[in-house]
Amino acid sequence: MISPAAFARRAAPVFACIGLLAVWQIAALILKNDSFPTAIEAIRTIPDILGDKEALINILASLRRMAIGFGVALLVSIPLGLLMGRSRAVAAFFNPLLMIIYPVPKAALMPIIMLWLGVGDVTKILVIFLGVSLPVIYHSFEGAKAVEEKMLWSGAAMGLSSLQRLVRIVLPAALPEILTGCRTGLVLALITMITSEMIARQSGAGNILFNALDMGQYDTVYAMIIVIGAMGIGLDAIFERVRAMLVRWSEPQFDMPLSFS
Amino acid sequence: MKVVPSRSSEWVRPVTSQRPASTIIEIDRVSQVFQTSARKDHVALSDISLTIEEGAFVSILGPSGCGKSTLLYIVGGFVSPTSGAATMKGQAITGPGPDRGPVFQEFALFPWKTVLGNVMYGPRQQGVRAIEAEAQSRTLIEMVGLKGYENFYPKELSGGMKQRVALARTLAYHPEVLLMDEPFGALDAHTRTRLQNDLLNIWERDRKTVLFVTHSVDEAVFLSDKVVMMSKSPGRIRQVIDIDLPRPRRRNELLLDPRYQKYVVDIERMFDEVDETGSPS
Structure with a gap:
């Protein structure tokens, strides 16, 4: 049995979704505009898209690029952020560089990257990589900086070398903070993935969206938006599950046992 | 006596231990x-x-x-x-x-490890086999009075319990x-x-x-x-x-012992002298 309060908390997102769709439906019925299909029309189009082999291949190709860009970004950014957090020299070297890159919209770099690397996978993966890297570096950096010195000393006294301390103490101690960065990074990966496909129109979910727009298939446009949105929500939910599992030890959810000295 | 250069450290050790302290x-x-x-x-x-x-x-x-x-x-x-x-x-x-094993005021436990994981960390690092390290660690955890808490995370423990774990963790690598x-x-x-x-x-x-x-x-x-x-x-x-x-030493006996009381009083007076900001009691 779950309490009414817990039920309300869990059901809240569902109600929010239903509410949003209802507003959409009503607005579309009132406006009666050809380029603005109703929610039901858009939702009815989703099986057509997901049933189409070509579209499915495109979406999977998008996800593949996103996964590679996200994965490579983590492999590079987490060690870099941790090193920056523990070494002033490394931080002093990379900080100015990152401060320059940080405010630049990564999609704005696409034209240049396209000139060098073409409109294929490499360009898009690179843009996703850039989009994901910064929040992950930043949070890894902050997490590593906050690691208690005495914890590292305890490890040093046990005989851990400085590299072992980085991998076996700084990394796990900073993990909650790192994963916060990764979660932001995941959403940014989705955003840069779609953006890159809108700029370099060749394949992918973003391409389907814009092709449909060009052809005036507004049901498909809206359906694709729902599909992309659902992908984002789904990926975030999966990630949140994994995150909660990995950092269970840091969550303040435990009840204190009967305390004794 | 002629001092023979020795390869065996056992030969040297008794000599050093014969020094008064x-x-x-x-x-x-x-x-x-x-x-x-x-x-x-x-x-x-x-x-x-x-x-x-x-x-x-x-x-x-x-x-x-x-x-x-x-x-x-x-x-x-x-x-x-x-x-x-x-x-x-x-x-x-x-x-x-x-x-040289430190125990800090801040405990400095590894929060991602359980009590057992924390205590085993040192011996494992030293290359002690997992089974042995675990057995030794369980004994130590019992010695510091935390039997039953082996699988708790530091977050779940009170300050006193954390410091007990920290002591056991340090004692574990001898x-x-x-x-x-x-x-x-x-x-x-x-x-x-x-x-x-x-x-x-x-x-x-x-x-x-x-x-x-x-x-x-x-x-x-x-x-x-x-x-x-x-x-x-x-x-x-x-x-x-x-x-x-x-x-x-037993606390209840010591607190009544005039020698203990004198040490405390004398050292407290000295403490007040060295600590200008401290108010004399």
Whole structure:
């Protein structure tokens, strides 16, 4: 049995979704505009898209690029952020560089990257990589900086070398903070993935969206938006599950046992 | 007698142990200066010399800011002195090592490891097989009174329990010297007393060398063979007091012992003298 309060908390997102769709439906019925299909029309189009082999291949190709860009970004950014957090020299070297890159919209770099690397996978993966890297570096950096010195000393006294301390103490101690960065990074990966496909129109979910727009298939446009949105929500939910599992030890959810000295 | 150069260390060892009281740690004219701003330097420690005998329980007592923790960190190898040197068994201390095990006021447990995982960490690092490390760790956890909490995470424990885990974690890799940095400073009075009693019980079993930093006079007298009284700005050794009280010590007996009371009163008076900001009681 779950309490009414817990039920309300869990059901809240569902109600929010239903509410949003209802507003959409009503607005579309009132406006009666050809380029603005109703929610039901858009939702009815989703099986057509997901049933189409070509579209499915495109979406999977998008996800593949996103996964590679996200994965490579983590492999590079987490060690870099941790090193920056523990070494002033490394931080002093990379900080100015990152401060320059940080405010630049990564999609704005696409034209240049396209000139060098073409409109294929490499360009898009690179843009996703850039989009994901910064929040992950930043949070890894902050997490590593906050690691208690005495914890590292305890490890040093046990005989851990400085590299072992980085991998076996700084990394796990900073993990909650790192994963916060990764979660932001995941959403940014989705955003840069779609953006890159809108700029370099060749394949992918973003391409389907814009092709449909060009052809005036507004049901498909809206359906694709729902599909992309659902992908984002789904990926975030999966990630949140994994995150909660990995950092269970840091969550303040435990009840204190009967305390004794 | 002609001294024969020997390959066997066993041959040498009896000779060293025949010395009246063998020195384990030697602090030789150590000074520590921190640069606080471009012009001003803060002298944390000034010309400290101290020898610590093997198996002794030595407390470093002093007001906050006298550099007593810094001195401990130098022995631990966590901090390098500006001048002077510390040696352990004749070897210069150049960095941390498993022969000197720290216990910090902040506990510094690994929060992603359970109690058992924390205690096993040192032995595993030292290459002890998992089964053996676990068995030893379980025994230690029981010894510090935490049986039943092996699979708890540090987050789930009270401050006193965390410090018990920290002590077990350090004892687990068998350091020759325990370096305790105000270990009970963050605990409430009752918890503090219980941990003092338990530490003494554990210590009286195997009499490891302990260097214990504190600003509590009765804690220092209750636990120690020797109290090193420090004064501040700059941190200097004011006096070294031998605490000549019988062991094993029991708190209820000791508190009534006039000799104990005299030590406490005398050292408290000295403490007030070295700590200008402290109000005389």
